[in-house]
Amino acid sequence: MAGPRFKPIRQSRISEEVAEQLKQSILLGQFKTGEKLPSERKLAEEFEVSRVAIREALRTLGNSGFVSTRQGSAGGAFVTELTFEQLTNTYLDLFLANKISVPELYEVRLLVEPEVARSAAQNVSSKYAGRLRAALDVEELPLATLTDDVDRKSAVHFILAEMCGNRFFEGLVRSMMRLTKQVVEAVIPDTRHMHPSGLHGRVVEAVLAGDGEAAFAAMRRHAIEFGDLLSKMENAFRDKNSPPDKVRQK
Amino acid sequence: MAGPRFKPIRQSRISEEVAEQLKQSILLGQFKTGEKLPSERKLAEEFEVSRVAIREALRTLGNSGFVSTRQGSAGGAFVTELTFEQLTNTYLDLFLANKISVPELYEVRLLVEPEVARSAAQNVSSKYAGRLRAALDVEELPLATLTDDVDRKSAVHFILAEMCGNRFFEGLVRSMMRLTKQVVEAVIPDTRHMHPSGLHGRVVEAVLAGDGEAAFAAMRRHAIEFGDLLSKMENAFRDKNSPPDKVRQK
């Protein structure tokens, strides 16, 4: 009925314990960003384990985004600033594994993005204004790689997310845009003909005017339009990219 | 101006290539959930690489939640269903690394949770109703471990997140509750005296009545109250757990 009365002495792998200790050291600031961890050999000596164990631990920390390793004379494991890329990758995995569907994604975007636009409208600065206008201009240009085109069309969303001043929202938007990109690229042969202009225009306009409510409304309208499009894509997407239920070739 | 004209032959590590191939195989359904991957030695033969490389790849896949390995005669690497736990861990890392602050978390919760409550109110079933009532009853009971107490008080949130039918929201709520737990446990010595009752009562009441708007409003009120409390905690929390700027013992 009660929990376990004693902790197991050593249930986890050595590499996990090493990874945990190194992670704690980094979080406690004992290794600062950009700083180099001791070499694998020295770590192996300090922890009194083999180098393989150290390597596996560094691999784990690398996967979580805490360190990145370089080889060569001045190489080693360097502490890196944790970014939202890990988050995006995690979301992408969940999406690819069918743990998140397109309508679900759409629903979240519909809730989050207008709110982000509203916040952004309250944080306008000349620098941000310039970036928004530039992004809008670039959208209009023709001629771009397909994947570049998608990136350019999501630039406004990224800037707004940055403007809203909430990194949680920012990470969320980045992740959602990444998933959207995944769907779009998998389904639409060429996006360059799509919504040739004016799509983000009204949103940016409202944001630049500092009108939060108008920005909210404009983004919401945009999200609904685009969401409808996304929904229609879903079947095509799942048909193309989800063999798990139809492979069964045996 | 253009991108690289040729792809590098092999820039990434062997273990990463192995991990990528195995991951794709899993995503394509060539290994189904619960199925066992070939043993490390066989994989090493098939990929024509060393066992260490295979091990590092399996470590990576394990960290991402795609496989879990067991030791022993019937052991090996088994494909596991991807869960939102990875997501929660990623968020936790970001939070511990000060990439997400308490006010930011609070802002997201304020947006998301009321919406989740509204959706939940539209998906009431007898089974969910029973679980909600049970969770509410358990909240009232005294005598619990501190950490258990926090878990019990967040149970209602988890159930509502499940009820809303959107796994993206569900994962988000789970992650946010985990971060909240982190803050609470770090700051409040004992939560058992807090809001002894009626906190979630009104929310659950509205949900069970199928009244989405009332559920939205009740949850929003709850979130605001609790958010204020959280904000007050932040300073205390950062003072206790954020030595990075004050360690500098050299």
Added chain:
DNA sequence: AACTATTTGTTCGTATGTATG
């Protein structure tokens, strides 16, 4: 209960690749 087979966990020794000075 003891033995055996299988598989991961762990270590060591060694060789190779890569970047710096």
Added chain:
DNA sequence: GCATACATACGAACAAATAGT
């Protein structure tokens, strides 16, 4: 070109856990 320092990679061996006989 050369020496140095480091990560990367391999092979062989043994330890530990687990299931079956």
